[in-house]
Amino acid sequence: MEKRNFENDLRECILCEHRCGVDRTCGELGVCRMAGPAVASRTLHPAPPESYTIFVAGCNLKCLGCQNWTISQYPDNCMAVEGYVDPRLLAVESISMLESPAGARMGADRIFFSGGEPTIHLPFIESVIAEARRFRPGLKVNYDTNGFMTEKSLMRVLAFTTSMTFDIKAYYDDTMRAIAGTSVEPVLRNAEIVGRTARDKLWEYRIVAIPEINEDDIKPLCRFLASISRELPVAFLAFRPNFVLDEHCGAQREFIRTCVEQAKAAGLKNVTYAGMTNIPGNTGTLRGEVKEAYERPGARLAASYAHSKGCSTHPRDCGACRSASNCPIKKYIPYRNC
Numbered sequence: 576m577e578k579r580n581f582e583n584d585l586r587e588c589i590l591c592e593h594r595c596g597v598d599r600t601c602g603e604l605g606v607c608r609m610a611g612p613a614v615a616s617r618t619l620h621p622a623p624p625e626s627y628t629i630f631v632a633g634c635n636l637k638c639l640g641c642q643n644w645t646i647s648q649y650p651d652n653c654m655a656v657e658g659y660v661d662p663r664l665l666a667v668e669s670i671s672m673l674e675s676p677a678g679a680r681m682g683a684d685r686i687f688f689s690g691g692e693p694t695i696h697l698p699f700i701e702s703v704i705a706e707a708r709r710f711r712p713g714l715k716v717n718y719d720t721n722g723f724m725t726e727k728s729l730m731r732v733l734a735f736t737t738s739m740t741f742d743i744k745a746y747y748d749d750t751m752r753a754i755a756g757t758s759v760e761p762v763l764r765n766a767e768i769v770g771r772t773a774r775d776k777l778w779e780y781r782i783v784a785i786p787e788i789n790e791d792d793i794k795p796l797c798r799f800l801a802s803i804s805r806e807l808p809v810a811f812l813a814f815r816p817n818f819v820l821d822e823h824c825g826a827q828r829e830f831i832r833t834c835v836e837q838a839k840a841a842g843l844k845n846v847t848y849a850g851m852t853n854i855p856g857n858t859g860t861l862r863g864e865v866k867e868a869y870e871r872p873g874a875r876l877a878a879s880y881a882h883s884k885g886c887s888t889h890p891r892d893c894g895a896c897r898s899a900s901n902c903p904i905k906k907y908i909p910y911r912n913c
């Protein structure tokens with residue numbers, strides 16, 4: 576893989592579907608609010624696929640239930656991250672950790688890029704991989720993404736990645752806007768491209784099942800994925816109260832069972848689930864006047880949580896929001912993380 580000068584891509588940044596066009600090299604900030612690349616943390620990680628995981632800082636989405644909010648909403652939440660790490664250093668360290676006794680015991684066999692959203696630092700990640708493959712040409716890589724990238728960025732990712740863990744948060748646009756502040760169309764488009772043209776690289780689609788919020792999305796989403804291929808791997812993750820949804824209830828065991836049944840009824844053959852269930856919390860109460868902006872009850876409920884924490888643009892559209900440089904959601908500190 577060609578070694579890139581990763582600053583070139585940041586001069587008029589269109590790495591993700593926000594297509595901000597800002598010059599990040601001179602400090603202009605787009606929706607992700609990140610100038611240069613930054614690493615939040617890195618560690619050997621036992622969750623499949625076992626790996627040396629590099630969590631990058633920052634994200635292009637503002638998902639209300641983000642479990643990694645300390646990382647994803649950096650820098651506006653003022654949490655500490657490691658910062659810039661030289662790609663060659665990161666590459667050498669990754670290989671040495673994979674080859675260490677602890678890495679071997681764990682069965683760690685790849686570098687796993689997560690975040691936050693790796694796509695906002697895509698050229699940096701390409702540089703790390705190019706350096707790492709100079710030492711180990713066949714080195715495996717996993718790319719963990721929210722899917723909100725341009726097709727061009729997706730092609731770049733598919734050119735280097737061995738496996739992909741691909742989050743899909745919703746099927747309906749207003750649910751996605753309420754949960755994440757963006758349109759769902761590019762995510763479904765990219766999910767379909769991966770499912771049709773790069774099935775061998777797909778580790779799994781991951782769907783966080785949030786009670787009362789994306790419940791109505793599960794069935795059509797499963798049908799959509801099954802229409803691409805019934806063999807596609809899908810994992811449901813039980814929502815745990817977090818970030819702006821800190822008061823909301825966790826996913827009930829029964830709800831997760833229903834998700835799995837709906838996926839199988841849609842024809843999907845490769846369905847799993849994970850995560851802690853039945854964490855108590857609130858249900859069903861709207862916290863703000865957002866009704867007219869959203870068609871579905873689940874979207875209204877999610878948006879009302881955002882409204883109660885200061886998000887005043889509805890339907891949520893972080894790419895066009897005038898408050899983006901002073902977003903109250905990015906600064907929100909939850910009272911609990913489950």
Ligand code: SF4
Pocket residue numbers: 588589590591592593594595596597599604605606607608609635694695
């Ligand atoms: S949000 Fe996306 S397009 Fe905008 S600056 Fe960040 S990476 Fe670039």
Ligand code: SF4
Pocket residue numbers: 637756885886887888891892893894896897898899902903904905
């Ligand atoms: S205030 Fe604006 S930028 Fe912040 S989450 Fe709401 S819509 Fe997005």
